[in-house]
Amino acid sequence: MADTADLLKTPLYDLHVELGARMVEFAGYAMPVQYPAGIMAEHLHTRELAGLFDVSHMGQAHITGDEAALEALITADLSVLGAGEQKYTLLLNAEGGIMDDLMVSRPFGADGGIFAVVNAGTKGKDFAHMRAGFAGRATLAELSDRALLALQGPAAAAVFTGLVPEAAKLVFMQCGVFTLDGVEIYASRSGYTGEDGFEISIPADKAERIARLLLSDERVKPIGLGARDSLRLEAGLCLYGHDMDEGRTPAEAALTWAIAKVRRERADFPGAAKILKQIADGPAQKRVGIKPHDKSPAREGAEIVHNGEVVGIVTSGGFGPSFGAPVAMGYVRADLAKPGTALELMVRGKARAAEVASLPFTPHRFYRG
Amino acid sequence: MTTRFTTDHEWVRLEGDVAFIGITQYATEQLGDVISVELPDVGKSFKKGDEIAVVDSVKTAAEVYAPVSGEVIEINDGIEDAPQIVNDEPQGGGWFVKLKIADKGELDGLMDEAAYAKHIG
DSSP states (O other): OOOOTTSEEOTTHHHHHHTTOEEEEETTEEEEEEOTTOHHHHHHHHHHSEEEEEOTTSEEEEEEEOHHHHHTTBSOOGGGOOTTBEEEEEEEOTTSOEEEEEEEEOTTOTTSOEEEEEOTTTHHHHHHHHHHHHTTSEEEEEOTTEEEEEEESTTHHHHHHHHOGGGGGOOTTBEEEEEETTEEEEEESOOSSSSSEEEEEEEHHHHHHHHHHHHTSTTEEEOOHHHHHHHHHHTTOOOBTTTBOTTOOTTTTTOGGGSOHHHHHHTOSTTHHHHHHHHHHOOSEEEEEEEESSSSOOOTTOEEEETTEEEEEEEEEEEETTTTEEEEEEEEEGGGOSTTOEEEEEETTEEEEEEEEOSOSSOOOOOOO | OOEEEOTTSEEEEEETTEEEEEEOHHHHHHHOSEEEEEOOOTTOEEOTTSEEEEEEESSOEEEEEOSSOEEEEEEOTHHHHOTHHHHHOTTTTTOOEEEEESOGGGGGGSBOHHHHHHHHO
16 A cells, blocks of 8 residues: 555545555545456446545536636536536636636526536646635635545436435436435536536535445445546546646537537637637647557557647547547547547557547447437 | 576576576566466576566566576467466466576576575465
């Protein structure tokens, strides 16, 4: 086990150790990378039944006050975010670079403010940037006393609604406040694996009890960060700090769908002039899926070559256990972004055949009702 | 025949002049699920310490170094088709290559099983 003495711990740390997890450092936290079953088995189990992920390292916040102050920093149209709804959105810097991707939702009803979930590695920076941008018009309360679990997979709904029958009314990207085993939770029908499932915010002191309750269902197995990464990569979902960062705009990252139509029309999001020009003219580089033809995966940082010229870089790469072959995402020159385009990937000094692939590698199975 | 081990978690087992080479159980546990192995061409010669193979797992890739010098006389094609054998039988059916050993004296510098067990702690 890695030396985790100086690392932050989630409320489930002891449970992870008890379950035999291999703990590693991730964003300053001691997190389970895998349990004894291993990444391959955990990945396949999630696609077959249900996996339970501890994502308590992520940042949870409650934002109240003038919502225009939050809207000015992100790409969503909060005026159409109804009670019980959730949206994926982007926090942008003044140049239109992606500071983070986040979920915003209204589990507490129309007048209850916004519940936001941001990435672990960026949460300090995100919250400081938001507070500075709010300039007193809105208030951000970090919910550091809450844990966050994700229950993902085709059996997730049966398991979860067996305990929380009211949650059965949720479809993908809807949310609410519910009671689970006597504990008040915020739950949304969402996740980051491509599967149907739920993200569940729980008071920290009740998290282990709820986790054990969910794990007592034989369909549910604990899943570590290793399989979380391979699941989201197969699902074609971006990982912050890898597939997107402050040096990339939503147009380059192929995330323009996360910019609300009305926000484009009003051109009132950070970096709008630059990003709208990129959307109109096409960005110089674009994020794509990449299917290596070789058995050896191309990892993050591998150069992408076309006709002997370096045309991009792999930002996520590995093996897709459900896809049954290596998978990758990366940035290429925009004229080479069409699926089927032949490329080469430099792996250990050798150029290996690959092609641009449509995303996702495994079909999404979100529950849309 | 006894098996010898390197500090980089390769093992070597001599049968006559032929050295079977693979990676240890401990190495496979660290790597996780093996998904592919790049093996050298038959006929190629390696010096002790040269990179002789690369193992890819779901999570990472690791170089494998020749524990002794010699010429590759056979590679284990079976693990190219079924790489999970490396996880299941790392010190048996999951061997990588057979080398015609150049200098048996090189084995003396390697660890025996007890020393290796101590090395991995």
